Amino acid sequence: MSTPTATRLYAADANVTVLSNTPFVTDWVRRYFGSWWNAFEVPASSVCAGPLVTAGIDDQMYARLLTLVTNCPHGDVTYAEARLLLARDSTGTITGVSPEQGLAYRSVQLGxxxxxxxxxxxxLALAAARIAREMIRAALLRDGWTLLHASAVVSDDQVLLAVGSKGAGKTTTALLLASRGAQLLANDRVFVKVVGSEVRALPWPAAAAVGLGLLDALGLYDVVRERLQAGERLHPTQHQDVTDALLASRREPLWEPGGKRERKVQVFPDQFSTWFGMELATGGRAAALLFPRIDPSALPAVVDGNRTLGEDDFIGSATEDRYPDHFGLAPGINGGGDDMARAAVADRLAALPHHQVVLGHDVEANADFLAKLAGVQKHGIGTGNLA
Incomplete structure (x- = not known):
């Protein structure tokens, strides 16, 4: 039996500890969250209370919980894109089993x-990291934070939020600015909260989905390919077809059957710094908003429009389709924060500089345009042409 190890995560006033009999699990959690949520090792002997995730390799417990769930009334739902058998007993304890993934969960004490x-x-490591992140999310939402569907970069503690629907160019905007010296705060979603006269922002750690075409345009394709050839790995949620394409130096976009969803490279958070040389930020104050769109035939420019922040720009329970709260981690809380928190954030963000921009096919021209607009090279964000 391995000696237990523990890793603790902190984000603002929220924390959770992951305890495991498998060092691989706590090492994974520390790697995944360390750059954004201050993950660090703590003595396992010091862990005595929650919020706590205990994760272990245990075939006997898995088999026992599988039998328990299948022999009592249970639901059949989807979680993390896999089948989950779910049961709740009279004490409120929730038990879930994912047969395809070989995972069994037991949630007590209201998560x-x-x-x-x-x-x-x-x-096991993927599951532990996922649950730990959801527990931090629940604590932050209870404390008045909300989740915005946005990418974000930071310069001099000032945050530029790139807001838009899927495919609008949020990731492109953030990565281009990060390549020009801004710190990357978020790829697809960001925690925000009104604190005094400011809107503060925190990262949402997650693997970043980057299309093969964008990776190539950013000049990062060969970096990734060489790392893979040397035996390093991207996030395991990446489809094998994407890995095969990278190793074969195929650069055209890959699509799922039906052509509605692109299969993308899945980048670990720490690989932005170790592979791409981009700095990661742990927080900042919102200073400006961009609403980008991509038009391959256009020159990068500020364009006219009346786009403002709307309800659909916040993450909510209805949009959280991959990780619904099956385990009672945030009972009674909307997946993106309560209405008052969202309204307060929207009101403050509406008063900040914001522009609609179009980005074209020329990556260097896009990067030059965004860096000048945001003022990330010489000034803090919001003190350049955005003001």
């Missing part, structure tokens, strides 16, 4: 203590 039994280290 303050979650135990996970797994059959393989990687699946």
């Amino acid at each position: 303050g203590l979650v135990t996970i039994a797994g059959r393989t280290p990687e699946a």
Whole structure:
């Protein structure tokens, strides 16, 4: 039996500890969250209370919980894109089993203590990180934070938020600015909260989905390919077809059957710094908003329009389709924060400089335009042409 190890995460006033009999799990959690949520190792002997995720390789517990769930009334739902058998007993304890992933979950104390039994280290590590992140999310939402569907970069503690629907160019905007010296805060969603006269922002750690075409246009394709050839790995949620394309130096976009969804490179948070040389930020104050769109035939420019922040720009329970709160981690809380928190954030953000921009096909021209507009090279964001 391995000696137990523990990793603790902090984001603002929220924290959670991950305890495991498999060092691979706590190492994974520390790597995944360390750059954004101050993850660090703590003595396992010091862990005595929640919020706590206990994750262990335990075939016997997995089999016991599988039998328990299948022999009592249970639901059949989807979680993390896999089938989950879910049961709740008279005490409020929730038990879930994912047979395809070889994972069993048990959540007690209204989500303050979650135990996970797994059959393989990687699946267990993914599950532990996912649950720990959801527990931090629940604590932040209870404390008045809300989740905005946006990419974000930071310069001199000032945050530029790139807001828009899927495919609008949020990731492109953030990565181009990060390549010009801004710190990357968020790829697709960001926590925001009104604090005094400011809107503060925190990262949402997650693997970043970057299309093969964008990766190539940013000049990062060969970096990724060489790392893979050397035996390093991208995030395991990446489809094998994407890995095969990278190794074969195929650069055209890959699409799922039906052509509605692109299969993308899945980048670990820490790989932005270790592979791409981009700095990561842990927070800042919102200073400006951009609403980008991509038009391959256009020159990068500020364009006219009346786009403002709307309800659809916030993450909510209805849009959280991959990780719904099946384990009671945030009972009674909307997945993106309460209405008052969203309204307060929207009101403050509406008063900040904001522009609609179009980005074209020329990556260097896009990067030059955005850096000048945001003032990230010489000044803090919002003190350049955005003001």
